[in-house]
Amino acid sequence: MINKFQTFYRHIIDEERKIPEATGQLSDLLADIALACKIISLEVNRAGLIDILGFTGDENVQGEAVKKLDVYANDILTNTMKSGGHICAVCSEEEEEFIPLEDKYILNNSISNKYICHFDPLDGSSNIEANISIGTIFSIYKRVSQGGPGTLGDCLQKGIEQVAAGYVVYGSSTFLVYSAGQGVHGFTLDPTVGEFLLSHENIQIPKKSKTYSINEGNYCKWSKGMQNFIDYLKEEDKDTNRPYSSRYVGSLVADFHRNLLYGGIFIYPSDKKNKNGKLRLMYEANPLAYIIEQAGGRASTGKERILEIEPQTLHQRVPLFIGSEEDVMLAEKFLAAEE
Numbered sequence: 001m002i003n004k005f006q007t008f009y010r011h012i013i014d015e016e017r018k019i020p021e022a023t024g025q026l027s028d029l030l031a032d033i034a035l036a037c038k039i040i041s042l043e044v045n046r047a048g049l050i051d052i053l054g055f056t057g058d059e060n061v062q063g064e065a066v067k068k069l070d071v072y073a074n075d076i077l078t079n080t081m082k083s084g085g086h087i088c089a090v091c092s093e094e095e096e097e098f099i100p101l102e103d104k105y106i107l108n109n110s111i112s113n114k115y116i117c118h119f120d121p122l123d124g125s126s127n128i129e130a131n132i133s134i135g136t137i138f139s140i141y142k143r144v145s146q147g148g149p150g151t152l153g154d155c156l157q158k159g160i161e162q163v164a165a166g167y168v169v170y171g172s173s174t175f176l177v178y179s180a181g182q183g184v185h186g187f188t189l190d191p192t193v194g195e196f197l198l199s200h201e202n203i204q205i206p207k208k209s210k211t212y213s214i215n216e217g218n219y220c221k222w223s224k225g226m227q228n229f230i231d232y233l234k235e236e237d238k239d240t241n242r243p244y245s246s247r248y249v250g251s252l253v254a255d256f257h258r259n260l261l262y263g264g265i266f267i268y269p270s271d272k273k274n275k276n277g278k279l280r281l282m283y284e285a286n287p288l289a290y291i292i293e294q295a296g297g298r299a300s301t302g303k304e305r306i307l308e309i310e311p312q313t314l315h316q317r318v319p320l321f322i323g324s325e326e327d328v329m330l331a332e333k334f335l336a337a338e339e
């Protein structure tokens with residue numbers, strides 16, 4: 001039970017004050033993202049009322065149909081960050097290339113645009129029409145180049161270099177989760193005052209769970225080790241708390257969020273058709289891996305730690321095993337046994 005009334009901005013400022021060399025820019029950048037997400041939340045809530053649903057007719061770089069709300073969310077996030085002046089490049093799941101940005105002003109004798117932001121503006125967007133939770137995922141890195149607009153090298157850093165990451169779920173309430181390396185904290189949007197208020201401080205995921213989340217319709221395409229793992233979770237055995245329950249919304253942010261709070265393992269593995277699974281390293285896997293590790297969980301490809309993957313391209317895909325530590329380790333054991 002939280003007994004202090006704290007807004008998101010107050011919380012991030014307090015956290016940044018603990019770091020002597022901090023300039024406050026990361027707090028401002030996070031506040032820009034929160035503002036953009038509040039605007040997206042409003043639009044998501046009104047999606048059934050205004051003529052915004054449906055396809056634009058375009059395809060995104062992944063070859064998937066783009067919905068109007070995705071475009072809207074993408075534009076709001078990009079424009080908010082452009083005007084904030086703290087980043088030298090934005091990388092969006094909806095854009096083929098990264099967008100380099102000029103320095104806007106000099107702050108304390110140093111450049112202001114020292115961060116990079118990657119985001120998936122509206123994850124799970126195929127669920128919009130069905131009123132199922134969708135979300136925004138974001139990830140922040142420090143630039144490695146020395147000034148001017150950001151470069152591809154700035155954008156392609158390992159997940160372990162993230163300085164902050166988070167997501168917003170647009171669900172029964174709008175909920176923001178973030179970490180800047182000092183634990184994972186959750187804020188619920190109070191729509192009457194328009195503020196994200198601290199509701200979940202220092203979230204820790206249970207070490208072992210009773211829930212798995214996977215698109216089991218793909219069973220016939222999985223490797224033997226993967227099939228054996230899911231078969232194992234479904235067997236009855238009181239001592240190991242089996243069978244597990246299955247929970248799959250088909251909206252990564254929603255599935256991840258439930259598992260973060262209650263415990264669980266989310267899996268999008270490689271299969272016969274998709275050698276690297278479906279999810280994107282930079283926009284989905286890395287930010288959620290950062291959060292889960294901060295919350296005491298684990299994230300891997302089934303073989304290696306997500307955060308240590310050297311990215312090759314902005315849109316590369318990666319198999320994802322993420323959630324309660326012991327469950328992810330067990331999955332890794334099953335995959336190792338098939339080799």
Ligand code: AHM
Nearest residue numbers: 122123124125126215250251252253
């Ligand atoms: P999106 O970013 O285009 O919305 O796609 C990612 C989504 C995830 O939210 C979800 O976990 C996954 O795709 C569901 O895929 P599938 O329908 O194959 O189970």
Ligand code: MG
Nearest residue numbers: 120123124284
């Ligand atoms: Mg997505």
